[in-house]
Amino acid sequence: MTSGGGIQIPSRLPLLLTHEGVLLPGSTVRFSVDSARNMHLVSQRLLKGTSLKSTIIGVIPNTRDPEHDTDDLPTLHNIGTAGIAVQVVGSNWPKPHYTLLITGLCRFRVSSLLKERPFVLAEVEQLDKLEQYTTSATEGVTADDGELGELSQKFYQAAVQLLGMLDMSVPVVAKFRRLLDSLPRETLPDVVASMIRTSNKEKLQVLDALSLEERFKKALPMLTRQIEGLKLLQKTRKTSPDNEKRVLSVRKGGVFPGRQFNLDEEDEDDDGDDTAVLERKVHGANMPEAALRVCLKELKRLKKMPQSMPEYALTRNYLDLMVELPWSKNTKDCLDIQAARTLLDNDHYAMDKLKRRVLEYLAVRQLKTSLKGPILCFVGPPGVGKTSVGRSIARTLGREFHRIALGGVCDQSDIRGHRRTYVGSMPGRIINGLKTVGVNNPVFLLDEVDKLGKSLQGDPAAALLEVLDPEQNHSFTDHYLNVAFDLSQVLFIATANTTTTIPPALLDRMEVLQVPGYTQEEKVEIAHRHLIPNQLEQHGLTPQQLHIPQDTTQDIISRYTREAGVRSLERKIGAICRAVAVKVAEGHRVIKTETLILEGPAEQEDKAAPPEMPIVIDHIALKDILGPPLFEMEVSERFTLPGVALGLAWTPLGGEIMFVEASRMEGEGQLTLTGQLGDVMKESAHLAISWLRANAKTYQLTNMVGAPDPLEGTDIHLHFPAGAVTKDGPSAGVTIVTCLASLFSGRLVRSDVAMTGEITLRGLVLPVGGIKDKVLAAYRAGVKCVILPKRNEKDLEELPANIRADLDFVTARNLDEVLNAAFDGGFQGTASTHAPPQLTSKL
Numbered sequence: 021m022t023s024g025g026g027i028q029i030p031s032r033l034p035l036l037l038t039h040e041g042v043l044l045p046g047s048t049v050r051f052s053v054d055s056a057r058n059m060h061l062v063s064q065r066l067l068k069g070t071s072l073k074s075t076i077i078g079v080i081p082n083t084r085d086p087e088h089d090t091d092d093l094p095t096l097h098n099i100g101t102a103g104i105a106v107q108v109v110g111s112n113w114p115k116p117h118y119t120l121l122i123t124g125l126c127r128f129r130v131s132s133l134l135k136e137r138p139f140v141l142a143e144v145e146q147l148d149k150l151e152q153y154t155t156s157a158t159e160g161v162t163a164d165d166g167e168l169g170e171l172s173q174k175f176y177q178a179a180v181q182l183l184g185m186l187d188m189s190v191p192v193v194a195k196f197r198r199l200l201d202s203l204p205r206e207t208l209p210d211v212v213a214s215m216i217r218t219s220n221k222e223k224l225q226v227l228d229a230l231s232l233e234e235r236f237k238k239a240l241p242m243l244t245r246q247i248e249g250l251k252l253l254q255k256t257r258k259t260s261p262d263n264e265k266r267v268l269s270v271r272k273g274g275v276f277p278g279r280q281f282n283l284d285e286e287d288e289d290d291d292g293d294d295t296a297v298l299e300r301k302v303h304g305a306n307m308p309e310a311a312l313r314v315c316l317k318e319l320k321r322l323k324k325m326p327q328s329m330p331e332y333a334l335t336r337n338y339l340d341l342m343v344e345l346p347w348s349k350n351t352k353d354c355l356d357i358q359a360a361r362t363l364l365d366n367d368h369y370a371m372d373k374l375k376r377r378v379l380e381y382l383a384v385r386q387l388k389t390s391l392k393g394p395i396l397c398f399v400g401p402p403g404v405g406k407t408s409v410g411r412s413i414a415r416t417l418g419r420e421f422h423r424i425a426l427g428g429v430c431d432q433s434d435i436r437g438h439r440r441t442y443v444g445s446m447p448g449r450i451i452n453g454l455k456t457v458g459v460n461n462p463v464f465l466l467d468e469v470d471k472l473g474k475s476l477q478g479d480p481a482a483a484l485l486e487v488l489d490p491e492q493n494h495s496f497t498d499h500y501l502n503v504a505f506d507l508s509q510v511l512f513i514a515t516a517n518t519t520t521t522i523p524p525a526l527l528d529r530m531e532v533l534q535v536p537g538y539t540q541e542e543k544v545e546i547a548h549r550h551l552i553p554n555q556l557e558q559h560g561l562t563p564q565q566l567h568i569p570q571d572t573t574q575d576i577i578s579r580y581t582r583e584a585g586v587r588s589l590e591r592k593i594g595a596i597c598r599a600v601a602v603k604v605a606e607g608h609r610v611i612k613t614e615t616l617i618l619e620g621p622a623e624q625e626d627k628a629a630p631p632e633m634p635i636v637i638d639h640i641a642l643k644d645i646l647g648p649p650l651f652e653m654e655v656s657e658r659f660t661l662p663g664v665a666l667g668l669a670w671t672p673l674g675g676e677i678m679f680v681e682a683s684r685m686e687g688e689g690q691l692t693l694t695g696q697l698g699d700v701m702k703e704s705a706h707l708a709i710s711w712l713r714a715n716a717k718t719y720q721l722t723n724m725v726g727a728p729d730p731l732e733g734t735d736i737h738l739h740f741p742a743g744a745v746t747k748d749g750p751s752a753g754v755t756i757v758t759c760l761a762s763l764f765s766g767r768l769v770r771s772d773v774a775m776t777g778e779i780t781l782r783g784l785v786l787p788v789g790g791i792k793d794k795v796l797a798a799y800r801a802g803v804k805c806v807i808l809p810k811r812n813e814k815d816l817e818e819l820p821a822n823i824r825a826d827l828d829f830v831t832a833r834n835l836d837e838v839l840n841a842a843f844d845g846g847f848q849g850t851a852s853t854h855a856p857p858q859l860t861s862k863l
Contacts, residue, residue: 028146029102029125033078034065035140036120037094042081042223043101045124045148046207047214051079054117060138062118066105075105078128078144081224093136099228102128102144124210126150127227147230171236172205178243179212185250206232209239218242295323298339307347311503315342338440341447342501346454350461350509354418355386367412368405369549370542374398374533378413381511393461393511395488397469397527399519400535401674401793403585406515407467409535413513414463422453423465426480430473435483437500447500450487450507461509469526470516481523488512488529536792537584537674539820540577540800547573551590559597566600567634568593572642579649582800584674584793592646596637599645603631659771663763665842667755668776668798668806669747670790675797677774679741680752680759684724687735695740698748704779705738708756711783711835712764719839720848721764730764751788753779754807757835758842769842774798775807783835791815799823807832807841 036051036058043049053059065074080100107121126148134141179200186193192215199211213226222242229235302315318335325332354360360382364375377396385391398406407423414421429435437448446452453464472481486492487507495504519527538546552568581588637645659666663682668675693705709731712721716730723734738756740747754777762769776794778786787809795816798806805828808816813831816824830841839847 029076029128029144029150030073031143031145032134033076033102033128033142033144034061035078035080035096035100035130035142036061036122037080037096037140040220042220042227043079043103043122043124044210044214044223044227045101045126046203046211048106048121048123049214051120051122052117053120054115057137057139059116059118061140062108062120064138066108066120072104076102076125077105077122078130078142079103079122079124080130081220081227093133093140096130096133096140097224098130099147099230100128100130100144101227102126102146124214127230168233168236171233171240172208175208175212175236175240175243176200176205178240178247179208182216182243182247182250185247185254209235212243213239216242216246295319298322298336298343301343302339305343305345305347307342307345308504311342311347314503315339334440338500341451341455344455344458345451345501345505346458346460347505349459351419351459353382353385353461354416355382357382357386360416363416364412367415368409369546370538371405371409371535374409374535377531377533378416382417392490392508395490395512395514395530397514397516397519397522397530397532398535399516399532401537401584401671402517403583403587404535404537405585406535407465410463410465410513410515413511417463417511419511420457420459420462421465422457422462423467424449424453425467427468427471428473429480430475430477432478432480432483433499435480435487437498439499440502445500447498448483450496451498451501451505454505454510460506461511463511463513466512466514468516469514470518470521481526484526485529488514488526490529534792536818537796538586539796539823540574541820541822543577543586543589544570544573546586547577547589547593551586551593555590555593555597559594559601561597561601561604564634565604566597567636568596569636569638572637572639575639575642576646578800579651580646582651584796596642596645600635600637603635607631659768662766662768663759665755665759665762665769666774666803667752668774668794669749669751670793675790675793675795677797677801677803678747678752678755680755681739681741682759682763683737684734684763685737686724686733689731689733690735691731692735692737694737695743696746697740698746700750701740701748701752704750704753705756707753707779707781708760709736711757711779711781712760715783716764719761719765721761723764730760736760736763749788750778750786751776751790753777754785754832754835754838758838761839761847762843765848767843767847770805770844772802772804773807773842774801774803774805775838775842777807777809777812777832777838779835785809785832785834785838787811792818795819795823795827799827804828805830805841807838809833 036053037055038051038053041049041051043051053062061077065077069075078100079102080096101124103122103124105120106123107119109119111117111119126146128144128146131143131145134143183193183197183200186196188194188197196215200208203211209226209229209232213223222238226235226238229238299319302312302319305315307315318339322332322335322339325335357379361375361379364378368375377394381391381394398409400406410423411421433448435448435450437451438445447455450464454460454462466484469484472479472484474481486496490508493507493510496507497504514530516522519532547568548570552573553563556562556566576592577589580592583589643649663684665680667678667680669678670676691705691709693702697705712719713730716722716728721730722728723730723732725733727733738759740752754775757779758769758775776788776791778788780786791808791812792815795806796819807830810831810833816829830837832838832841
């Protein structure tokens with residue numbers, strides 16, 4: 021490589037053809053190569069070569085890169101740069117390519133091409149001396165060289181001036197300083213042109229400038245332009261220390277490639293203005309001191325960050341959310357109690373307990389303005405209006421309303437949000453809801469809180485503990501925000517069908533309000549006040565076209581629906597409206613046809629006349645539209661044999677009547693239980709058998725052949741229809757005793773009696789839950805008498821007055837009283853049972 025005392029490059033060089041970037045002597049540039057010729061050059065020359073000479077290649081800039089590599093060699097630029105390949109990295113994604121890191125050595129001119137395949141090999145002529153990169157800065161061009169020396173000095177001073185305006189803490193600026201101190205003057209145009217922001221066209225002009233004087237003349241205007249740009253930037257932003265820091269951060273990216281600044285583009289200025297607007301919004305958001313400190317810290321980081329960084333967008337999104345949150349925005353409550361009562365009564369019929377609680381809240385708010393929002397939980401069967409009453413409460417208070425559906429949620433991040441370290445992180449539903457409504461005192465409806473799931477991602481019910489605790493939610497911390505937000509003014513309303521699946525800790529934090537099912541009278545009233553007008557409007561009908569009398573509504577309720585709520589009732593009314601809509605539409609068509617054909621054939625007269633308005637739905641029309649009744653009053657028909665009793669059960673869908681059937685046959689004293697029973701119910705059956713066997717003599721109960729032990733030589737089968745429905749709980753105890761007593765005595769139980777209650781081995785009747793729902797179910801089924809535990813007498817106060825008047829209630833302390841009420845004329849042996857002696861105090 022040495023010839024004539026000077027350092028020489030090989031006279032034959034393989035050529036790398038590039039279409040992006042220009043390599044100048046003294047600079048290091050990264051090139052991505054994927055064309056066939058360049059790939060062959062890397063694989064056959066650079067990767068297989070073992071000597072230093074094999075790593076030197078020629079880089080030809082500005083070569084047109086054909087989309088499809090062809091055999092024809094594109095026109096080559098005459099001047100190129102010899103460089104040494106410092107690093108080669110290969111990759112197969114998204115397509116096979118190599119990335120080369122090449123350091124420029126000197127210029128060359130292409131003399132002739134020796135071969136074109138598999139890569140280009142050319143005869144070259146060296147144009148620069150390589151020694152200039154190894155001599156010290158004191159040698160080379162001096163001031164005595166006339167105009168060249170003057171140009172050199174002027175260029176050096178401009179470079180020093182630019183260096184003085186830059187932040188020395190940036191690594192690329194420190195490198196520029198070292199090169200300026202160590203390299204000879206004649207290399208400066210190449211080095212500076214490669215480091216400052218310039219276009220490829222300008223770099224190409226520097227590459228083509230073969231004389232040193234021309235090279236200085238081409239590079240000096242680029243340097244001057246950058247200095248003027250920075251001066252202007254400092255002048256426009258010299259207003260505050262923060263702006264000075266921003267100037268420095270722009271300087272870091274403004275002059276050097278990779279993070280570049282261009283005065284011709286206004287993006288950076290726009291970004292600066294945008295950041296200033298964001299800063300004003302942060303100060304104007306009226307957020308607490310802790311949140312403001314976090315925002316200002318993030319804003320400070322944002323100003324120093326170039327837009328190309330991925331974290332820029334994350335930080336910006338975070339600040340935007342912080343600004344949008346309603347830290348101090350709220351709505352003024354409407355505290356007129358009389359107006360609130362009227363509005364609630366207009367929206368919902370019945371539901372007195374819920375309405376009373378809302379009016380109490382309003383009354384206390386009048387007396388004390390800084391009242392925390394209550395946390396209510398409406399528990400009741402589906403279709404009774406829990407969700408709609410929540411919306412009505414928000415309208416009554418004059419607050420914003422937001423519904424959060426929790427059914428099936430099994431990730432705690434849905435409630436609390438994700439940490440910002442995760443990709444795609446976002447705030448939880450609580451913070452998102454506050455952002456949506458734009459105030460900090462909305463009504464939040466947490467729908468179906470009893471249907472929360474649990475998974476590997478955590479337990480959302482546990483995450484709700486902080487949200488729904490009045491002592492904690494004044495500083496609720498979302499993982500995404502990572503600062504406390506005050507939820508104490510939010511009115512939380514949760515809805516559930518049952519409390520059994522709600523974790524005890526969560527249930528303890530909520531004020532539970534039971535929303536029982538509706539009575540038949542309430543359903544009729546709801547249908548005529550709300551459901552029928554709503555369905556008429558939805559189907560484009562008017563009261564002048566369709567009339568549903570109250571008798572028909574009662575028929576729909578009792579014979580076509582059997583539910584606690586009114587959803588099925590609304591669907592049946594919708595079916596009637598659709599059938600009537602067909603009649604009305606056909607009537608319109610007939611009238612239209614008759615008006616169009618004034619004189620038609622005789623059969624025109626046979627067409628059906630339009631129906632008379634309004635169309636009244638009677639029992640016959642009801643059967644035509646809805647089909648035969650789905651539910652019949654079957655209670656009395658099933659009491660034709662001994663061994664049948666009617667119990668009452670509670671389900672999340674409301675109360676239900678439940679038959680218990682028993683039969684006996686010759687056997688070995690075995691008890692068979694069927695009907696998908698739970699363990700507690702099976703134990704109740706065993707308790708009933710044991711109590712009856714123990715008291716068989718008292719009640720004259722015998723087996724099939726008259727022996728005193730009812731189970732001797734007899735098998736008992738107990739069945740609970742319907743067989744496909746799972747049943748459990750202790751409240752069927754008294755029903756099983758009555759059923760078996762009927763079987764063993766051969767007497768029929770009264771067909772108009774239903775009963776519920778838990779039993780003990782001593783014959784006591786213990787209280788059970790869900791009394792109102794159970795009694796309503798009995799009332800719907802046409803039962804006249806209900807036997808209840810004595811300690812459930814207090815629950816009868818919740819029943820409507822008309823039901824208390826229509827039904828006979830027998831409250832029993834023990835099984836003697838139950839059996840006495842369940843059979844016509846009492847039960848054998850009950851009169852002769854000894855009452856427990858009354859104890860009198862001797863004190």
